[in-house]
Amino acid sequence: MEQTLSLLTKAQGPTPFTKFNDLPPELRIKIWQYAMPDARTVVVSSPYSTQSQQQTPKSIDEALLQAPSNKKGEETWQSSTQIPTLLHVNAEARHEALKHYKLSLGVGSTQPRIYVDFTRDAIFFGNAELKPECSSLWASTQDLYQVERLALVPEGAWRVLRWKKVDLNSLQKMIFVHGTEKVKKLGPLPELVEDAPLEVETKLEEQILHMDVAQATFSQSCILDPMKKRMQAAREELETLMMVLPTQWEKEPAVSTAVFR
Numbered sequence: 001m002e003q004t005l006s007l008l009t010k011a012q013g014p015t016p017f018t019k020f021n022d023l024p025p026e027l028r029i030k031i032w033q034y035a036m037p038d039a040r041t042v043v044v045s046s047p048y049s050t051q052s053q054q055q056t057p058k059s060i061d062e063a064l065l066q067a068p069s070n071k072k073g074e075e076t077w078q079s080s081t082q083i084p085t086l087l088h089v090n091a092e093a094r095h096e097a098l099k100h101y102k103l104s105l106g107v108g109s110t111q112p113r114i115y116v117d118f119t120r121d122a123i124f125f126g127n128a129e130l131k132p133e134c135s136s137l138w139a140s141t142q143d144l145y146q147v148e149r150l151a152l153v154p155e156g157a158w159r160v161l162r163w164k165k166v167d168l169n170s171l172q173k174m175i176f177v178h179g180t181e182k183v184k185k186l187g188p189l190p191e192l193v194e195d196a197p198l199e200v201e202t203k204l205e206e207q208i209l210h211m212d213v214a215q216a217t218f219s220q221s222c223i224l225d226p227m228k229k230r231m232q233a234a235r236e237e238l239e240t241l242m243m244v245l246p247t248q249w250e251k252e253p254a255v256s257t258a259v260f261r
Contacts, residue, residue, distance in 0.1 A: 032096040039120040041192040046128040048077040076110040082188035104143040124151035139165040151175040160244045173254045176234040193228045194258040230257035
């Protein structure tokens with residue numbers, strides 16, 4: 001009995017696998033690919049933010065990417081979002097990870113500092129996208145044409161002025177993030193929770209159909225719950241962008257709303 005309990009106790013604990021390097025290369029590669037991180041929300045911050053707002057670096061990569069530039073005109077976007085772990089494991093894992101992630105969002109000729117997988121990651125600039133001191137950075141940001149998922153704070157007309165100067169032709173989805181003013185600090189792995197768009201839009205359309213057209217706007221503001229109101233505001237902002245930027249997208253991007261958990 002004691003021997004059985006001892007075996008069970010050992011089985012429950014972590015068991016190191018020391019023969020990994022002896023596995024066939026093709027199997028190791030499959031394991032690295034399986035270990036790729038899920039889609040992330042990459043929080044981008046202004047280079048004018050105070051250094052105290054940055055996360056303490058946990059690796060050489062992070063320390064180098066967070067290091068401030070001392071040269072005027074070399075400011076670029078930064079991020080405290082955790083760098084994909086596979087980039088730190090070994091050369092083989094890093095090689096596989098770099099098939100998905102690359103340093104991106106540099107400003108002008110400045111070295112980019114943020115690892116992004118544009119096919120899966122959502123990019124969130126927060127309020128920095130709209131701050132006057134960041135307007136020149138935004139207009140000179142490289143790789144915006146590759147962004148497919150962009151998380152935004154709802155701001156309406158101010159955004160139009162910025163977006164006239166950038167290329168967002170690959171944009172497939174816009175995620176309007178609410179309640180950011182209540183979030184004091186986002187951690188290295190922020191969790192962005194999206195509302196259920198299909199359910200919200202269906203219910204919203206059903207309510208609008210049963211309203212008197214003349215009173216629709218007033219009535220909607222009274223009866224829609226917060227999630228439905230968020231979707232309605234997102235749709236209105238997208239319509240504004242589409243009117244001002246008629247050739248910005250070949251296909252209208254999908255819209256969703258979300259909050260940080």
